[in-house]
Amino acid sequence: MAAARGGNVDIGARSRVAGDGGWFVTLALGVTLLKCLLIPTYHSTDFEVHRNWLAITHSLPVSRWYYEATSEWTLDYPPLFAWFEYALSHVARYFDPEMLKVLNLNYASENTILFQRFSVILTDLLFIYAARQCCQCINGRKDRRDLLERPAFILAGLLLWNFGLLIVDHIHFQYNGFLSGIMLLSIARMFQKRPLESALLFAVLLNFKHIYLYIAPAYGVYLLRSYCFTMINANGSVRWRSFSLLRFLALAFIVLSVFAISFGPFIYLGQLPQVLSRLFPFxxxxxxxxxxxxxxxxxxxxxxxxxxxxxxxxxxxxxxxxxxxxxxxxxxxxxxxxxxxxTPMATLICTLISILPSVLCLWFRPRGPQGFLRCLILCALGSFMFGWHVHEKAILLAILPLSVLAVSGVKDAGIYFILTTAGHFSLFPLLFTPEELPIKILLMAIFTVFSFHSLTVLFRKEGRLLNGMEALYVCGLIPMELLCEIIYPLTSWQQRLPFIPLLLTSVYCALGIAYSWIRLYISAFGRPLLTLNKRQ
Structure with missing residues (x-):
C-alpha cells in the first residue's frame, strides 16, 4: 500500500523522530536566515495596516479600538489579534515611538520596518514548533539513508520552506505564520489524542483571525462524533446512548471561556455589534x-x-x-x-453546499484523525471556491494542512502538488515590482522542484505523481508567466486592457485549484471505511 511506503500520520512515530532532529534544526535555521535576507524587499499596504493597528491599540482606549477610522485600514480582526498588536506595541516604542501615532499615516522609518519584519520572523517560532509536532506524528521509515526518502524530512521541507508563506509574510507582509502554526499545532494535538488541547487551540485561533471559521465545521463534527460519543457500533455508526454529557460540557467550557475572554470587554462596553460589523464587512x-x-x-x-x-x-x-x-x-x-x-447569501448557500458532503462523510465515516484532516482541507477549499470576497492568500489555509496528507500516499501527493503549484502561482501578482520578479520566480522554482522530486522519490514504487494532462497543466504555468510578465506588457493591449494578465492568472489557476478540490473529494469518498483507523 502507498501508506506503507510513505508516511501514515501516526502518534507512534514521536519517539522515532525526536532523536533525529539535526536536519530539522538545519531546515529551520536556513529558512530563518532567508527571512532575514528578505527584510529590505518590497512591502504592501498590509505593512501600513498593521502599523496602524499598533498605533490604535497603543494610543487609544479599548472602547475606541473598533471605532477609530482616521486611516482607511481600520481594525477588522477579532479581539485576540488586537491584544496581540497591543502587546507588540509595547516593544515597538523602543524602536520608534513615532510609528505608534494614529495620525502618522503611511509611516515607514527604517526602525519601523526592522521592528515589523522581525516581529513576523520571531512569531514564526510558533510555526516552527508546530511543524516539528506534525513531523513527530508521521510514521515513516527513519532507517533510510537518503533524507529524501524520509516522510518527516519531506514534510518539514514542505512546511518550513513553503513558498506561499515566505512571500506573503516576509515580502508582502502579514502574520500568517504564527496563525498557521496554531492551526497545525491544533491538528497535531488531534492526532496525538489530545482533543481538548486541540479544541482550545482552535478556539484561540478563531479569536485571532475569523477566516478560520471556514474549517470550524470539521472541528465541531469530529469532536462531537469522536470525543463526546465514547462508543461505536460494529458497523461504525454512533452508539447514541454513549453520549458523554461531561465531555460535552468540558468541551463547551473551553470554547466558551476563550470567546468570553476575547469578546467579554466589548460585550461589557455594548460594542459587540460594532465589532461584528468590522469583522464581516459585506x-x-x-x-x-x-x-x-x-x-x-x-x-x-x-x-x-x-x-x-x-x-x-x-x-x-x-x-x-x-x-x-x-x-x-x-x-x-x-x-x-x-x-x-x-449576493452574500448566495455565496453562503454555495459554500454550505460545497462543504456539506465532507462534513457528512466525517460523521458517518470518520476514519479517525486523518479523516478529520481531510474534511478540514475540503472545508477550506469549499470556502475558498465559493466564499464572499475571498483573498488569493486564503489558499494557504488548504495548502498547509494538505502538506501533512501529501506524505501519506501517492494520490494525495499528486493532488497536493497540483494545488500547491496553482495556488502559489496565483500569489505572483502580490509581488508586482521588477525587483521582486527574480526572487519570486527563484523561490517558487526551488520549492516546486523540491516538492516534485521528493514526493516522486518517496512514492516511486506506487506510481506516477502526475498523469499526462496534469503534467501539461503544471508546465503551462511557464508560458503563462512569460505571457503575463514579459510579452503582454510589450503589446498595445497593455494600455487598453491592463487587467488581462490578472484575469488570465486567476482563471488558469482556478482551473487547477478546482480540479484538485474535485479530486480530493473523490479520494475522500473512495477510501475504505476502516483502512486508516479501525476504532474510529
Whole structure:
C-alpha cells in the first residue's frame, strides 16, 4: 500500500523522530536566515495596516479600538489579534515611538520596518514548533539513508520552506505564520489524542483571525462524533446512548471561556455589534480587486466573455455592459453584465453546499484523525471556491494542512502538488515590482522542484505523481508567466486592457485549484471505511 511506503500520520512515530532532529534544526535555521535576507524587499499596504493597528491599540482606549477610522485600514480582526498588536506595541516604542501615532499615516522609518519584519520572523517560532509536532506524528521509515526518502524530512521541507508563506509574510507582509502554526499545532494535538488541547487551540485561533471559521465545521463534527460519543457500533455508526454529557460540557467550557475572554470587554462596553460589523464587512464586494482563483473568477470571466460576444453579435448594447467594474482595481460592490449578480447569501448557500458532503462523510465515516484532516482541507477549499470576497492568500489555509496528507500516499501527493503549484502561482501578482520578479520566480522554482522530486522519490514504487494532462497543466504555468510578465506588457493591449494578465492568472489557476478540490473529494469518498483507523 502507498501508506506503507510513505508516511501514515501516526502518534507512534514521536519517539522515532525526536532523536533525529539535526536536519530539522538545519531546515529551520536556513529558512530563518532567508527571512532575514528578505527584510529590505518590497512591502504592501498590509505593512501600513498593521502599523496602524499598533498605533490604535497603543494610543487609544479599548472602547475606541473598533471605532477609530482616521486611516482607511481600520481594525477588522477579532479581539485576540488586537491584544496581540497591543502587546507588540509595547516593544515597538523602543524602536520608534513615532510609528505608534494614529495620525502618522503611511509611516515607514527604517526602525519601523526592522521592528515589523522581525516581529513576523520571531512569531514564526510558533510555526516552527508546530511543524516539528506534525513531523513527530508521521510514521515513516527513519532507517533510510537518503533524507529524501524520509516522510518527516519531506514534510518539514514542505512546511518550513513553503513558498506561499515566505512571500506573503516576509515580502508582502502579514502574520500568517504564527496563525498557521496554531492551526497545525491544533491538528497535531488531534492526532496525538489530545482533543481538548486541540479544541482550545482552535478556539484561540478563531479569536485571532475569523477566516478560520471556514474549517470550524470539521472541528465541531469530529469532536462531537469522536470525543463526546465514547462508543461505536460494529458497523461504525454512533452508539447514541454513549453520549458523554461531561465531555460535552468540558468541551463547551473551553470554547466558551476563550470567546468570553476575547469578546467579554466589548460585550461589557455594548460594542459587540460594532465589532461584528468590522469583522464581516459585506459591502466589500464579491471579489477582491485581483480575483482569487476560485469559482467566482470563472464566473466573472464567463460574464466578461458573454458580454463581449453579446456586443459583437449585437445582442447587447454597449451601454448595457458595465466596463471596468470588476477589474478596475477597486474593492466595491458591482453587478454582472449578463449572468445574474451574486449576493452574500448566495455565496453562503454555495459554500454550505460545497462543504456539506465532507462534513457528512466525517460523521458517518470518520476514519479517525486523518479523516478529520481531510474534511478540514475540503472545508477550506469549499470556502475558498465559493466564499464572499475571498483573498488569493486564503489558499494557504488548504495548502498547509494538505502538506501533512501529501506524505501519506501517492494520490494525495499528486493532488497536493497540483494545488500547491496553482495556488502559489496565483500569489505572483502580490509581488508586482521588477525587483521582486527574480526572487519570486527563484523561490517558487526551488520549492516546486523540491516538492516534485521528493514526493516522486518517496512514492516511486506506487506510481506516477502526475498523469499526462496534469503534467501539461503544471508546465503551462511557464508560458503563462512569460505571457503575463514579459510579452503582454510589450503589446498595445497593455494600455487598453491592463487587467488581462490578472484575469488570465486567476482563471488558469482556478482551473487547477478546482480540479484538485474535485479530486480530493473523490479520494475522500473512495477510501475504505476502516483502512486508516479501525476504532474510529
Amino acid at each position: 459591502k466589500r464586494g464579491l471579489c477582491h480587486a485581483y480575483w482569487a482563483p476560485n469559482f467566482w473568477a470563472l464566473y466573472n470571466a464567463a460574464d466578461k466573455a458573454l458580454s463581449v460576444i453579446g456586443v459583437k453579435m449585437q445582442l447587447l448594447s454597449p451601454a448595457s455592459v458595465r466596463t471596468g467594474s470588476m477589474t478596475g482595481g477597486l474593492v466595491q460592490e458591482f453587478e454582472h453584465s449578463v449572468l445574474p449578480s451574486v
